[in-house]
Amino acid sequence: MKLATYNNGRRDGQLMLVSRDLTKAVAVPAIAHTMQQLMDSWDLLEPQLKELYEALNDGQLENTVDFDESQCLSPFPRAYQWADGSAYVNHVELVRKARNAEMPETFWTDPLVYQGGSDSFIAPRADIELGSEEWGIDFESEIAVVTDDVPMGVTSEKAAGHIKLLMLVNDVSLRGLIPGELAKGFGFFQSKPSSSFSPVAITPDELGDKWQESKVHLPLVTHLNEELFGRPNAGVDMTFDFATLVSHVAKTRPMGAGAIVGSGTISNYDRSAGSSCLAEKRMLETIADGKPSTSFMKFGDRVRIEMFDDQGNSIFGSIDQKVVEYKA
Structure with a gap:
């Protein structure tokens, strides 16, 4: 459906x-x-x-x-739970490599997840209103699942049966605010403003054989200012599948019906497919050239996120948003 x-x-x-x-x-x-x-x-x-x-x-x-x-509003204009993971560990590895930081081995076995604000999601065609370009405005093209009631301590095998819907995500990030927040040792807050979701949520059976092992085996296509930015395949290099992420989130608490769990930025080792966020592209430039040449988003910039089936038909509709200056 x-x-x-x-x-x-x-x-x-x-x-x-x-x-x-x-x-x-x-x-x-x-x-x-x-x-x-x-x-x-x-x-x-x-x-x-x-x-x-x-x-x-x-x-x-x-x-x-x-x-x-x-x-359309986001399918869930607000939700009781929005937890976003980082299932593509090669993306995390790349970010740390660019700043010459070692990556703990546990990152390959224990998912990273943060709890985002879920009281107000942005509509998929609404402007992204932000206070300053100096905050380092970035998009993150992702996929998310929606669950029914999930019991605490659910195994990943049983968690798969609790996944009822899929959506696309633009997890807006403010890269200039992230380092200061993480340095406090208490996680994201101001650096993660409201996210937005695709116009349509679908049941997994709509994907046919493209939904396997709790992964979506299709490219996620991102355009920035009408130019193709990336189309990495969401089913490739996904270290933690969605069932594993749901099980991780529910380890110490039950999840209420309508809980949303995100994949984190889609990323492939094959960099020819492009990226799903500006930060990754900037990291690749830093590794290659010693410094980034791509800027973060400016007011007036537009991002479009969409997924297509093998016949070229849009599956979820598109997230298509412009960044504008917020004025109280």
């Missing part, structure tokens, strides 16, 4: 069922008004939605509208 949240003037928006080809959509208030309401009763409501989804794709439903990505 494919699902979206339309902006209806309310904080949590209106749940919409979206056709597989992203052309039609229909509200389903008789089943659920919001995405969180759906997740709270997933086992009960999912079969009802699935039946409607097939009818929508067959053109048998009335009251449909043309699907409009510009009307």
